[in-house]
Amino acid sequence: MNRMFSEGIECSPNETRRQSEIRDFSQTLVGYGMSMTRYAAVIASLVMACGGSGKATPTTYEAALGIWSSIEDINTWIGNQFVYDVDRAIQLSETRSRGRVVIYQPANVYRKPRGVCVDLARFGYETARRIAPGVSVKYLMVEFEPTTVRGNVLRRHWFVTFERNGKLYSFADSRRPGTIAGPYDSLDALVEDYQRVRQRTIVAATQRDSFRKQKKRRRSKHSRSESQPAAP
Numbered sequence: 001m002n003r004m005f006s007e008g009i010e011c012s013p014n015e016t017r018r019q020s021e022i023r024d025f026s027q028t029l030v031g032y033g034m035s036m037t038r039y040a041a042v043i044a045s046l047v048m049a050c051g052g053s054g055k056a057t058p059t060t061y062e063a064a065l066g067i068w069s070s071i072e073d074i075n076t077w078i079g080n081q082f083v084y085d086v087d088r089a090i091q092l093s094e095t096r097s098r099g100r101v102v103i104y105q106p107a108n109v110y111r112k113p114r115g116v117c118v119d120l121a122r123f124g125y126e127t128a129r130r131i132a133p134g135v136s137v138k139y140l141m142v143e144f145e146p147t148t149v150r151g152n153v154l155r156r157h158w159f160v161t162f163e164r165n166g167k168l169y170s171f172a173d174s175r176r177p178g179t180i181a182g183p184y185d186s187l188d189a190l191v192e193d194y195q196r197v198r199q200r201t202i203v204a205a206t207q208r209d210s211f212r213k214q215k216k217r218r219r220s221k222h223s224r225s226e227s228q229p230a231a232p
Helices: 013-031 036-047 061-067 071-081 086-091 106-111 117-131 187-198
Strands: 137-149 152-164 167-171 181-184 202-208 212-215 226-229
Touching (some): 106 117, 187 202
Antiparallel strands (some): 167 181
16 A cells, blocks of 8 residues: 555645655554554545545646546645735735736646636636536626735635536635535625625626726727736
8 A cells, every 4th residue: 555655646745745644654554553454444535635536636737637527626626736826916916017917827827836816717717618618607806895915905806607507606716725615596696605705895796708808999990909917
């Protein structure tokens, strides 16, 4: 059984630490003379801590797309891997952000699972559309009453909604990674519950098919609308 740990299951740094703890614990169990049947059962349950299933985590985003088949698969990875980046949130705040905002691509989030709400929302939305194209997914942008962090104004928050059996759910929320919330009968019910969970007043909520906003220009023969990312 210890051999499975020495053959290099691909895990995040946190999962690697758990691997080491499991390995040390397994050696202790054997030292106490535990039967191999009982030993195997205990280790199998502990291995669940690594990636949630004991299976190797795909090393690339494209490899993950070939394995994942449901929103639950995406959600499990998010819960095990994603870390909210407060410094980036401040950099992209209304106080500091100027001009075009660069939102991380899903492959970049997979390679380095750290970012802000709109980075994770993009990862959840685009990944869900690729592995489960039959599921209706939308971005949800909520606008809170403004708050300040280190003197910087934060107002908007992004995550993803999806429909299943006539009910509405949400996931890919950087404030509670690994959570699928729902079912809800309507968007209003989801927003009301989220306001309660976050303990912040929501002044607007909009479902969208893109995290970008349209920058309007005066129409002429030589002008057209230009797509700009919405501030996170």
